[in-house]
Amino acid sequence: METTEEFRPTYMQLQANAELIPKSILVGGKIRDYISCEYCQKRRYIYSNKVLNDKEQYDYQQALESYSYSCDTPIFPNDHYLKETVFVCIQINCNSPIEILYYSSRKSENYLICYYCEEKEDLITLSQSLKERFKQIYPLCE
Secondary structure, eight states: OOOOGGGOHHHHHHHHHOOSSOGGGSSGGGEEEEEEOTTTOOEEEEEESSOOOHHHHHHHHHHHHHSOOOTTSOSSOTTOGGGGTEEOOTTOOTTSOOOTHHHHOOOTTOOOOOTTTOOOSSBOOOOHHHHHHOSOOOOOBO
16 A cells, blocks of 8 residues: 555644645744743744734734734634734744844843743843854853
């Protein structure tokens, strides 16, 4: 008996881990807001291809107040109409570091935080030789 491609275990795992949103939305210019995970308290980006109109913005705010968010889950239930418009990256879990786009985003509320825990105090001061050796070094706390 032959197994078809759709039942191949590695294919099934890839499908289970696939991001539900188009990669073209996971860019700095599409970041609209932050949301904090109720378990790890890490901030995760909220992406949208468009700026929400007044009704969508109101419904979005209502949903944030009504539903709790945790890493690796969508922010809206399957039956919410904004689930096709507003997204979080669901491949990120509580053990994941800060989204890399945090450091390249030009959001005014961004400040230097630890790559792993979001601590903003006691960040390690990098030596000049490290800065010259590596293109990008993310902040770490002590």
